[in-house]
Amino acid sequence: MSFKEVDTIAFDDQKPGTAGLRKSVKRFQTPHYLENFVQSVFDAVPALKGDTLVLGGDGRFYNREAAASIIRMAHANGVQRVVVGQGALLSTPAAAHLIAQEQATGGFLLTASHNPGGPDGDFGIKFNVAGGGQASAELTDRIHAISQAIERYWISELSLPSLDETGQHEIDGMVLDVVDPVSAHADLLEAQFDFPRIRQWLSEKPERFVFDALHAITGPYAREIFCRRLGAPMASVLNSQPKDDFGGGHPDPNPHDAAGFVQGFRKTSGAELGAASDGDGDRNMILGPHRMVSPCDSLAVIAANHDCIPALAGNLKGVARSMPTSRALDEVARSLEIPCHETPTGWRFFASLLEGGHIRLCGEESFGTSSDHVREKDGLWAVLAWMQMMAARGLSVDELLEAHWRRFGRHYFVRHDFALNSEQGEAVIQYLGKQADQGHPDTESPGHLMDRFHYTDPVSGHRVENQGIRLSCPDGARVVFRLSGTGTKGATLRIYLEQPVPADGDWRRDRQTVLAPLAQKAAEVAGLKSLAGRETADVII
Template identity: 50%
Template structure:
């Protein structure tokens, strides 16, 4: 039996670039999660008998909300509800399941790279039938429903045991608990040459994968250790935990320090990698070298033809606007399209569906291809391994060769976290007011050639997105970008992206901090960061 429960709207349920994210106690308010889930179903306009995929990254409060979502889906007309065992599904695995099962959509419970636990972060994201994040017209519809909601529907019976594989009837729906890893692992075997990867591992090649006590642990154990034959212990921090073992599941130089320290040591493995809370981001590390996400995107695009799935070449490359221009030079040489989009994987979906691009990437450690409609951490790791297996060169050698051919783009992102929102908004508004007069201004040796507030017109459906970040471009191509992040849960996060292209191979060995020092100083002057936020330096530099 299903019932209708009266409720009242909350005024803060506007989805960001990756769904709705708040602290756990905020989600635990009466009907807070139920309101948002019911609003998803209202915006999705569910056809009776449709299939819905549900899963998450295992963080605190995951099981409770999955149980709620199952019961609500059964009461809202879904015919089949496919759920990962124990509520676990990495975001790319969920995208794959949506596509494979012909589902109308999916609910993914994650706050991605944000910390977890009883006082940590939680999130709910809706993915549409192509497996990708809901586009803006859908998230806007969800938000409209949250402002007027007065009731939600739910089945009175309890949700089935998430630990037991198989099918259960719940109201008029069938709930199917599935192995979260098997379908995804099978897809990876279709894309990559696992025989070559096994030979690489058998040759004595050593790798290390840090799952950060997040969702990719079971996937990495199955693929890297079981199917590719890497020895036990290759995967570290492989058990998913509700609080990520007290860590911060963001695969960058700050939070993956354990892995990077090992990779810089005298007995380092040949290859290191890490993934984040929900498995869609990645960090690539070679012996003695950390590969920036922007460089990783460029290298993967330039070498994708070495993997079976991309042997005939790629259709094009897409990157988010703040991501460096390293991939642009690869696209130019390959004579394929390059597309610059706003931040947020949802902007890649139309390009992928239209066949305009094959490989996509963001500077925030996300890369992926047309195999799903999400960024995919393990996919990036396996493509790197496929490239290494064919080229039989080290990561350092591959990077040096790439820079010789395409030039090196020095790049950093500076994050100022949990700053006063009014101060952050004031900073951005001040920048926008000064854009028209900025061209021609000199800052030290740097001369502004152009400045704008990035807007994007989708080449497929014509939709327009404005206010996506302030770009300051200097003569010679150096660039500073200012934008506010949509993935935080407290205050505001200001992100400043700093980029300089260096064509001279004699300068490719410079330290990024030295290469970018003048741009860093200029960013503070133009953005008035210290004056407006009181921050002397960023919280995180990646």
């Protein structure tokens, strides 16, 4: 079989964000754009030659075309075996598990996570390393450096078999394995939890659970796990057919983008637990009849009730949260006398701690929670954790939360997102950075302290700088400022507000009311009105 060496020129916008390279579909359809980035990975990871590569994605528009190109490039770059999900589909946590299970050198995950799909939407690609975790900052930097100097890539003229049927194919010295994308991950999750107990809980009141797959990748996984293995009615899994445009919706499981599901769930008679996942299956939203569970609280409640989860019971040796995530988890870790690590945003930092054996549970405020069963966040794992806690404790969502606050206090938390242009975003961050370097805000704020967050990985020793700016208040409240790394245009400024209240305080108040004064202080400190002409957030979560 002949390989083609294709001359190319570098693109100046291929620096990956916190979870891979995300751009518009149209940008990825630019001739050579996808291939340049993929070749940069092959050049940065020479161990892929002669070894195994995993491939799959969330099914968004351009997924199949990208998968076919990557298989042909893998062949041309000497990969011995490619394991691809049927239909070129794999959820992100399932792909991470498959990389570990197949002892692959790594895998390409075709996803833009929670970003919109369709021909006018976004596409993304990221490389996960051996073991299933996201590429390290060092490897990401190396890939980017190669992409800026690339002059050629290799691709074969391989005729591919259908990816819609499982089976093994040998093609000109390379093995192509098309595998069921669901079963192995469902088996893994079943091994983490007490499925007979959850099945009994569901059978007592079949209408108590509703899950919205948002026409994204978790539909087939949800049908297999919740319906076939746990006995929930098929009607309890909504929008279960994956679509390349996510049904025209926004596949982000939060109360803003999934507002229709939230409203519908609250009108559903008898529903006690509502849940949703995102485009690639790594995020989760947990709902009770009267409130959404903050992802920060969700992580802390799971940690406090980890003895309900068979895979974690008796061995929660350490936990971690991203820096912007509230410190509710810290209180639980303190009571359990275990370490609580604070990392930058980005799951690769958790993956390093997981690989190093430092933690068994981790999560972030952006609706991501997982354990050490995979090296990615896992939306369905989090949903099953809440099912397990409710079944074991005999408590509702509200009762679990209130019992937690009664014991540990409450950390009121909210995130304000401001959609700015790139110049405005940079101006705000520079202004905040100058204040952080002085150690205090440039306003009349006695006792308020500001700093930049830096992090040294305790496993690799690698240090990363400027991972957000923190404002600490005398009463224990905290504000975090950072630019999002998941957008494809402009700049999203994220402001995280946190106000702790002790267990004997008033933790029944409306969170927006509690946090309103802190939000005003944050806007003043950031100079939003003068630098960006803004006072009100575009999205509040």
